[in-house]
Amino acid sequence: MSKDRVFPTVPLRDVPAVSDESKGGHRPVVLVVDDESVIADTLAEILSRSGYAGVAEYDGDSALETALLTPPEMLITDVVLPGMTGIELAISVRRIYPDCKIILFSGQASTADLLANARADGHHFTLLNKPLHPQDLLARVSEGLKPRKQVAVEAR
Template sequence: MKTVQAVRRVLVLDDEQVIANSLALILNRSGYDARAVYDPESAIKTARELSPDILISDVFMNGMTGIDAAIRISEIAPHCHIILFSGQAATPDLLERAAADGYHFELIVKPVHPRALLDRLRRIH
């Protein structure tokens, strides 16, 4: 008997709309329920409504960082798995500060190939 797995809700946050929309499209076509948002405040608001299973977020954006947004979203949806992606050298320092406060997030370095991202998402339980 085949078990039916629930569709995972994914929130994609990137201030570059083309990237956010492209990732959400790839995820939706791969069986996820993905939504793209373009700023951290919208991501937090959407997380309250959506209660995502996974957040995929850029780190550096205008105003609030993706790490700050991830911390807020993890408080809203504690079950949410957080994946941050960045091409910036300063990202590990910010992740260390978050870890010192008890928040542990996964980092993927940009650019990320869609197949590699989908493989990573499949390994999340």
């Protein structure tokens, strides 16, 4: 990220805290990947304070190793990473864990081509633009991890 960009700061005290009891004791694992450690660490901390098990990684290879050891229910990754791209990481994680929810984010306009190529190959991901406001992120995570209602199938 260029040094001349300034993003608004949201104090952690303004991030809503959720107790484990209100989440039923289950803390969904959310893997956050960004090569800027302060972003990955901050997002993981926000998620952890909000009832999730936020795990931070800083490149695609490390994130894939972590995912193999601790299966995530959601992957939130920057598109531009050293080594493999966030899209390549998302595709790999989705192959291993087909039910894993994926959110991509980026602060660069150049990611549109990468995303278009992934869509052409049949991969559809949500893309959020940086900077991410904590409440917007938490709303997306909450929505993405909501249990899907199962439709009862009547036997004949």
